[in-house]
Amino acid sequence: MRDAAAGADLLVVAGIVWKDGRFLGVERPEGKAHAGWWEFPGGKVEEGESLEAALIRELQEELSFTSTRLVFWREKRFVYPQGPVLLNFFHITAYEGEVVPLEGQRFAWFTPGHTDASIFLPANSDIVPALSWPLPKG
Numbered sequence: 059m060r061d062a063a064a065g066a067d068l069l070v071v072a073g074i075v076w077k078d079g080r081f082l083g084v085e086r087p088e089g090k091a092h093a094g095w096w097e098f099p100g101g102k103v104e105e106g107e108s109l110e111a112a113l114i115r116e117l118q119e120e121l122s123f124t125s126t127r128l129v130f131w132r133e134k135r136f137v138y139p140q141g142p143v144l145l146n147f148f149h150i151t152a153y154e155g156e157v158v159p160l161e162g163q164r165f166a167w168f169t170p171g172h173t174d175a176s177i178f179l180p181a182n183s184d185i186v187p188a189l190s191w192p193l194p195k196g
Contacts (some may be wrong), residue, residue, distance in 0.1 A: 067135060067144040071113040071127065072100035072182075074189065075157075076152040080167040081189060083119070083178065087163045092139070095179045096166075098147070109146050121165070123155035136181035147183060 075082035075098075083096045101116035103109060128148045136143050153182050159165055168186075175186035 067142040069103040069109075070100060070143050070145050071103055071109050071116065072098040072145055072147050073113050073117055073128065073150045074098055074131065074147060074185075075117075075125075075153065077167060080169050082157065083166055083168050083173075084159070085164040085166075086179075087161055092179055096177045097182060098177045098185070099165075103146075113148055113150075117150075117153075118162055120158055120159070120163070122158035123153045124185070125150045125153045127152035134181065134185070138150060138181070143181065 062169045073082075082099065085096050086093050088094075099117055099121055100113055101120070102191050103112040107115075110128060113128060117123060117125055128150045131147045131149050134147070136145060143176070157165060169189075170189040173186055175183050178186050
């Protein structure tokens, strides 16, 4: 795994949060880049921060809950017009607290295999259909 000091790509973490066989998606709110697109919650990794610590922090800041079981799933590089992003996806199978959108964003629980991937950010277009049940052991 890498930290924020590694490489020129923008280092990002994303959590695939599971509850009752469905995964969490959040809509990017008005005023943010890519507003209206759906994504997996997460955000930028700060310099010197581990991927896991960044994801736990981002989920607390954005959605008010604390991940208690997260497992690295895959890494993906994607180039947006603004520049390259290195995304690190984690499955989150346990958390404390409730999902409370703290930045005015909408959220929904999606069913694997029955989700329109075209509403998700282009960087997630192959991630959504790749989700399957059962979850990875963690």
